[in-house]
Amino acid sequence: MEEFSLSTFLAVFEEMFGTWLFWAMVGVAALITLAYAFVLIRDHGMGMRRFLLAQLSMPVGAVAAVAFVLWVTRSRVVDIGGPIDWIVLLGVAVLGAGGFSILVYVAQSLIRGGRDSDAT
Amino acid sequence: MNPFIDTAVAAASRRGFLGLAAGGLALAATTPGPARAEVRTNARILILGAGAGGAAIANRLAERLDGARITVVDGKTEHWYQPGLTLVAAGLRPAGYTRSANSDWLPGGITWVQEHAAEVDPDAQVVRTTGGQRLEYDYLIVSTGLVLDWDAVEGFDLDRIGPETGTGAHYAGPDHAARTWAAMDAFTDRGGHALFSRPATEMKCAGAPLKYCFLTDDYLRRKGTREASRITYAAHNNALFSVPIVNAKLDLLMRRQAVDVVHGHVLRSVDMDRKVATFATGETTTDIGYDFFNVIPPQRAPQAIRASGLSWADRWTDQGWIEVDMQTLRHARYPNVFGIGDINGVPKGKTAASVKWHLPVVEDHLVSELAGREGTATFNGYTSCPMITRVGRAMLIEFDYQDNLVPSFPGVVAPLEELWISWLMKEVALKATYNAMLRGRA
Structure with missing residues (x-):
């Protein structure tokens, strides 16, 4: 393994998605994160009902992420060959679950506004 | 543009997860980008060929050198992403996936002569082009790539490949790869005898004939026609791959997939009407009938290079690869000449992955010399081949001059x-x- 540089990393991602789409995706991810921070600060804590729904949505995000990755790469679950494959696939599932749950939480908070009665 | 990435942002961001997984790993194996330090010079640098090696070194040198007069000579206007040809020939990507314009990759501030080199005189330091231009240089970078010698396969007609003849030629370019897929798709629908071979010369991506054999086997199995089919892989010598440990693994895989391997078969001619390939087998010839055959011809240096005196005099004499030092890639007899990519007469490395590792070496030696220093970078023969064994699986094979496996992610991949x-x-x-490499950023 040779030296690794952030600029090379960014260059490959820009090539993979196109410069505009890549940075737009980074922007959207940053916006959702900021919105998450915003609702947490605005509500002085987490709404547990919203958090529960967000948690319940996690498997959906996980399965959707895995299904999407397999579809994009024209692969099937039977193609998973070694430990690194399982680790990567689990990583995809975890990211899908986490990302989707945050999205669900933020969406609920922004749509409903204000605090849940059970907010802590 | 990939059809998947201009839909919903949510979908795209999920692909981002994939990118993080795959790109992150692939990137960790990339060579460092060019250093920022600029060197002032008025040297005339001539680059023959605007392919992967030529375009990338032009970008790197344009970034590193201030005042250099860089000229790229290439009559082709289209750039082909050649590692994608196997995917096109397997129906996994359209022909357009491999196509782009040379002008997309070449940097500003250089001169692009849209003609081919007709004559190279390394003593006089002059290149004459097919359009009659006379280009003088102080430094010459030979990155012409190689030529596919279709004429060496008697009876073969590139215009006739496709389902009608059951003959393919996926090395020939994007459209030919697409027609090869049409032939392979039609063949795997009904089954029969599939034949694969490779030339006896050095060749670009020696893994591609094997990958394509495995992919055809996979399609036959998916379509339920494997039982009614036979696959023959005709190797040119007594091995499937030059790296012994990889060869042993491939032997096992061929056996597992029930592919008949025959050795010592060098393709001489093809009868595309009768669907018969004739191989030289020692002193005699052997005919093998087929229903699908992917033809890969002998490969050589372009004629202008072979006639230039830059080729080895005592090695690869029928092929004409240039005589560069296998570590520094500097010409053995003309120190102001360097080689990048397929044209190099070195024991390994006719792949785009090798080009990526040629680039920092040539850049270092050339820029160092212009700065009054001695270059130190060396090329260790690194060659990489993602050996696809079926749609959805591959082996990431990386090796060096000594046939050592040099995995980028030891213990992980x-x-x-x-x-x-x-x-x-x-x-x-x-x-x-690859694209980042072309821009000089990887």
């Missing part, structure tokens, strides 16, 4: 294991890394 992650790198991350 096993080189001789069929993995989804290795497939993912080939399918998703490789082209992005």
Whole structure:
């Protein structure tokens, strides 16, 4: 393994998605994160009902992420060959679950506004 | 543009997860980008060929050198992402996936002569082009690539490949790869006898004939026609691959997939009407009938290079690769000449992955010399081949001059294991890394 540089990393991602789409995706991810921070600060804590729904949505995000990755790469679950494959696939599932749950939480908070009665 | 990435942002961001997984791993193996330090010079640098090596070194030198007069000579206006041709020939990507314009990759501030080199005189330091231009240089970078010698296969007609003749030629370019897929698709629908071979010369991506054999086997199995079919792989010598440990693994895989391997077969002619290939087998010839055959011809240096005196005098004399030092890639007899890519007469490395490792070496020696220093970078023969064994799985094989396996991710991505992650790198991350390389950024 040779030296690794952030600029090379960014260059490959820009090539993979196109410069505009890549940075737009980074922007959207940053916006959702900021919105998450915003609702947490605005509500002085987490709404547990919203958090529960967000948690319940996690498997959906996980399965959707895995299904999407397999579809994009024209692969099937039977193609998973070694430990690194399982680790990567689990990583995809975890990211899908986490990302989707945050999205669900933020969406609920922004749509409903204000605090849940059970907010802590 | 990839059809998947201009839909919903949510979908795209999920692909981002994939990118993080695949691209991150692939990237960790990239060479460092060019250093920022600029060197002032008025040297005339001539680059023959605007392919992967030529375009990338032009970008790197344009970034590193202030005042250099860089000229690229290439009559082709189209750039082909050649690692993608196997995917096109397997119906996994359209022909357009491999196509772009040379002008997309060449940097500003250089001169692009849209003609081919007709004559190279390294003593007088002059190149004459097919249009009659006379170009003088102080430094010459030979990155012409190689030529596919179709005429060496008697009876073969590139215009006739496709389902009608059951003959393919996926090395020939994007459209020919697409027609090869049409032939392979039609063949795998009904089954029969599939034949694969490779030339006895050095060749670009020696893994591609094997990958294509495995992919055809996979399609036959998916379509339920494998039982009614036979696959023959005709190797030119007594091995499937030049690296012994990889060869042993491939032997096992061929056996597992029930592919008949015959050795010592060098293709001489093809009868595309009768669907018969004739091979030289020692002192005699052997005819093999086929229903599908992917023809890969002998490969040589372009004529202008072979006639220039830059080729080895005592090695590869029928092929004409240039006589560069295998570590520094500097010409052995003309120190102001360097080679990048397929044209180099070195024991390994006719792949885009090798080009990526040629680049920093040539850049270092040339820029150092212009700065009054001695270059130190060396090329160790690094060659990489994502050996696809079926749609969805590949082995990431990397090796050096000494036939050592040099995995980029030791202990993580096993080189001789069929993995989804290795497939993912080939399918998703490789082209992005290649494009970044062309721009001099990887």
